[in-house]
Amino acid sequence: MLSVEEALTRILTEIQPLDTISLPLDQAIGSILAQDIIAHEAIPPFDNSAMDGFALLSKDSKPKQDQPARLRVIGSVAAGYVSQTRVEEGTAMRIMTGAPVPPGADAIIQVELTNSDGSQSDWVEILHEVSPGNNIRPAGEDMQNGQKVLQRGQEIGAWEIGILATLGYAHIDVIRAPQVAILGTGDEVVDLDVELQPGQIRNSNSYLLEAAVRRAGGIPHRLGIARDTSENLREKLGAALNYDLILTSGGVSVGDFDLVKDIMHEQGQMNFWRINMKPGKPVAFGHISGVPLLGLPGNPVSSAVTFELFGRPVIRKLQGYTQLLRPQIDVIVENGIQETARRRHYIRAHVTWQQGRFIARTTGNQGSHIMTSLLQANALLVIPEGGAIIKPGGSVKALMLDWPESETTA
Amino acid sequence: MLSVEEALTRILTEIQPLDTISLPLDQAIGSILAQDIIAHEAIPPFDNSAMDGFALLSKDSKPKQDQPARLRVIGSVAAGYVSQTRVEEGTAMRIMTGAPVPPGADAIIQVELTNSDGSQSDWVEILHEVSPGNNIRPAGEDMQNGQKVLQRGQEIGAWEIGILATLGYAHIDVIRAPQVAILGTGDEVVDLDVELQPGQIRNSNSYLLEAAVRRAGGIPHRLGIARDTSENLREKLGAALNYDLILTSGGVSVGDFDLVKDIMHEQGQMNFWRINMKPGKPVAFGHISGVPLLGLPGNPVSSAVTFELFGRPVIRKLQGYTQLLRPQIDVIVENGIQETARRRHYIRAHVTWQQGRFIARTTGNQGSHIMTSLLQANALLVIPEGGAIIKPGGSVKALMLDWPESETTA
Numbered sequence: 060m061l062s063v064e065e066a067l068t069r070i071l072t073e074i075q076p077l078d079t080i081s082l083p084l085d086q087a088i089g090s091i092l093a094q095d096i097i098a099h100e101a102i103p104p105f106d107n108s109a110m111d112g113f114a115l116l117s118k119d120s121k122p123k124q125d126q127p128a129r130l131r132v133i134g135s136v137a138a139g140y141v142s143q144t145r146v147e148e149g150t151a152m153r154i155m156t157g158a159p160v161p162p163g164a165d166a167i168i169q170v171e172l173t174n175s176d177g178s179q180s181d182w183v184e185i186l187h188e189v190s191p192g193n194n195i196r197p198a199g200e201d202m203q204n205g206q207k208v209l210q211r212g213q214e215i216g217a218w219e220i221g222i223l224a225t226l227g228y229a230h231i232d233v234i235r236a237p238q239v240a241i242l243g244t245g246d247e248v249v250d251l252d253v254e255l256q257p258g259q260i261r262n263s264n265s266y267l268l269e270a271a272v273r274r275a276g277g278i279p280h281r282l283g284i285a286r287d288t289s290e291n292l293r294e295k296l297g298a299a300l301n302y303d304l305i306l307t308s309g310g311v312s313v314g315d316f317d318l319v320k321d322i323m324h325e326q327g328q329m330n331f332w333r334i335n336m337k338p339g340k341p342v343a344f345g346h347i348s349g350v351p352l353l354g355l356p357g358n359p360v361s362s363a364v365t366f367e368l369f370g371r372p373v374i375r376k377l378q379g380y381t382q383l384l385r386p387q388i389d390v391i392v393e394n395g396i397q398e399t400a401r402r403r404h405y406i407r408a409h410v411t412w413q414q415g416r417f418i419a420r421t422t423g424n425q426g427s428h429i430m431t432s433l434l435q436a437n438a439l440l441v442i443p444e445g446g447a448i449i450k451p452g453g454s455v456k457a458l459m460l461d462w463p464e465s466e467t468t469a
Numbered sequence: 470m471l472s473v474e475e476a477l478t479r480i481l482t483e484i485q486p487l488d489t490i491s492l493p494l495d496q497a498i499g500s501i502l503a504q505d506i507i508a509h510e511a512i513p514p515f516d517n518s519a520m521d522g523f524a525l526l527s528k529d530s531k532p533k534q535d536q537p538a539r540l541r542v543i544g545s546v547a548a549g550y551v552s553q554t555r556v557e558e559g560t561a562m563r564i565m566t567g568a569p570v571p572p573g574a575d576a577i578i579q580v581e582l583t584n585s586d587g588s589q590s591d592w593v594e595i596l597h598e599v600s601p602g603n604n605i606r607p608a609g610e611d612m613q614n615g616q617k618v619l620q621r622g623q624e625i626g627a628w629e630i631g632i633l634a635t636l637g638y639a640h641i642d643v644i645r646a647p648q649v650a651i652l653g654t655g656d657e658v659v660d661l662d663v664e665l666q667p668g669q670i671r672n673s674n675s676y677l678l679e680a681a682v683r684r685a686g687g688i689p690h691r692l693g694i695a696r697d698t699s700e701n702l703r704e705k706l707g708a709a710l711n712y713d714l715i716l717t718s719g720g721v722s723v724g725d726f727d728l729v730k731d732i733m734h735e736q737g738q739m740n741f742w743r744i745n746m747k748p749g750k751p752v753a754f755g756h757i758s759g760v761p762l763l764g765l766p767g768n769p770v771s772s773a774v775t776f777e778l779f780g781r782p783v784i785r786k787l788q789g790y791t792q793l794l795r796p797q798i799d800v801i802v803e804n805g806i807q808e809t810a811r812r813r814h815y816i817r818a819h820v821t822w823q824q825g826r827f828i829a830r831t832t833g834n835q836g837s838h839i840m841t842s843l844l845q846a847n848a849l850l851v852i853p854e855g856g857a858i859i860k861p862g863g864s865v866k867a868l869m870l871d872w873p874e875s876e877t878t879a
Contacts, residue, residue, distance in 0.1 A: 139657030221677030247549030267631030382874035464792035
């Protein structure tokens with residue numbers, strides 16, 4: 060049996076990031092940059108005021124014979140406008156936050172440290188001495204013209220979007236998101252809105268994987284269910300060849316009726332692995348006509364967990380990410396765990412954040428056919444090969460799938 | 470000045486979850502359930518085999534005179550089909566994983582513990598004694614007919630989608646996502662693709678907030694930039710009244726040229742707060758013609774951080790979430806922090822996961838006009854009111870905005 064790490068390494072070696080596309084900025088969140096981002100101007104573009112107040116010569120702010128300096132107000136400048144008037148000795152100009160510093164002035168004093176006769180006052184008293192540069196944000200303090208601000212390979216989050224907008228990048232080159240074909244297999248599987256006949260179950264895997272692919276950043280396409288006949292399987296796999304990745308569920312175990320393996324072997328290079336984990340031992344990986352195919356077990360719980368461990372890193376790598384894996388953290392297991400399995404066990408758990416600690420509670424019966432073990436699970440507790448006994452309140456490694464939010468302010 | 474917690478409490482008191490809509494299952498991920506989910510059948514729906522192997526009577530598995538039991542194979546049953554034939558004493562039936570247990574049989578023995586003459590063999594030797602129920606997954610073991618499986622108020626993740634599909638829920642009632650109007654203000658602000666004139670800056674806030682709203686689960690609508698005239702502001706705010714929430718940036722400071730406050734007061738009940746935090750002191754909150762309005766500062770960094778602290782919880786509450794806030798964890802500050810500000814400081818930092826620890830590095834100049842302090846920041850380090858000195862390697866609370874992924878398997 061292959062370890063999870065060995066299988067993942069073998070899979071990822073065969074996966075390369077997709078090609079580059081140009082996207083409008085408002086569609087780029089979550090993508091990886093395929094270009095360096097250079098500032099083509101200074102940011103801020105001009106010296107500007109950090110405060111609402113008055114622009115003046117700093118030397119004019121000195122008290123005279125213990126009296127506050129009194130200056131003549133010669134105008135005002137708002138954000139978005141440029142003063143043509145020069146601030147000379149003995150004068151000041153009303154200025155708003157973000158407005159360009161008028162020529163002549165070398166400091167801004169905030170309105171709270173002045174005294175005047177209201178917004179139309181033609182005089183102002185300066186109640187506090189200020190130094191040159193006070194409350195002035197110099198041009199280029201944030202970004203210099205020509206500076207490389209973001210690098211190829213970096214992830215674009217909401218805040219990077221703001222920086223790209225500031226720099227005027229209306230379109231950017233990114234690695235495109237993978238189009239992922241999702242194919243269920245099995246004569247027993249029927250669609251959601253069909254009345255179950257004896258022996259049938261519903262196609263939960265395709266819907267689960269569709270949602271999980273979307274969360275991982277891929278663009279999912281459900282291609283339905285392939286029946287257990289060569290013709291139907293060939294047809295469905297043929298239709299999947301236009302995508303960047305094919306995910307199948309079912310058809311990779313040792314059963315006589317599992318045709319998927321034969322067809323896969325016939326059409327490409329395929330590995331079938333027994334992986335030293337539960338749930339989810341059998342996994343297939345290879346290429347069909349050059350398209351990577353990841354074959355997950357048919358069991359819904361196994362399918363969900365193997366997608367997390369293998370499918371999600373593949374989708375992230377296709378998108379150009381280099382950080383592919385969930386962090387493992389230590390969590391407290393409220394209800395304890397007794398596990399004797401030889402294979403590594405990924406136990407589903409719900410982790411909450413309580414008084415500064417991550418507290419895990421396992422989600423009941425951990426049988427690999429028990430879908431309710433997935434309910435509200437946001438973590439996989441990692442029980443090493445051979446098992447472990449963890450007392451209530453003991454600690455264990457957890458792969459965090461989704462981080463708990465907190466109810467109250469802390 | 471109001472504390473962050475006081476302001477948030479006042480805001481959230483005024484926000485209620487939106488109404489219910491019915492969504493197709495494949496669009497429901499990330500929503501909050503507005504109905505209880507009841508199983509209308511047992512899951513699994515029928516006793517089925519956990520293995521590929523043979524269905525038999527458990528008592529027939531006993532060796533006879535130290536020889537393995539030898540049974541007559543009377544047929545086979547695949548997943549999706551129902552056997553009409555009964556397994557009688559001395560007989561066995563080939564069975565695939567997931568197939569219904571044929572009548573008469575009370576156990577399954579996996580193929581690896583048998584010996585036969587291949588897939589067409591009409592006999593099988595049983596190499597291991599099995600107990601009644603062996604490898605049989607009983608009907609209803611996972612979910613009982615009539616059982617409440619998910620509750621109103623629970624979040625729908627990828628795995629819940631799988632469970633809903635299993636139960637045949639093709640549509641579900643959820644709380645709808647808020648439609649969020651985003652309005653920039655200021656005569657100095659121009660759109661992305663415009664050549665900057667002296668005194669102008671680009672509309673980064675609307676793009677940043679659009680991306681952040683989307684990440685928070687809202688549906689953003691950029692309504693452009695309101696100019697600093699009453700007419701234009703009234704027109705833009707009027708257009709925003711069809712949405713569930715209005716986010717503005719700019720126009721909430723003390724400046725003479727800030728008309729937004731006046732118009733807001735005129736059209737609704739509005740609070741203008743100075744909040745004991747940096748970046749981002751001035752924040753407005755209230756209602757305009759019944760629509761909640763959150764007014765964020767115009768400074769991009771302040772706008773980004775106040776959205777995180779106030780806007781995101783509002784959007785989550787509108788969607789029906791009850792866990793509204795990011796967890797705070799302790800992180801190691803690699804480069805240390807010296808901070809003397811009176812207001813609570815939310816320092817932008819990049820947190821990575823290294824050798825089992827969260828390591829934070831602050832993102833350089835933390836001036837509230839320094840947009841590059843947002844670059845690759847995935848956490849806000851919380852420096853309490855009055856400041857703190859944290860030595861390199863010391864620890865501090867961090868609000869995690871996005872969790873670092875890990876490069877290697879652990």
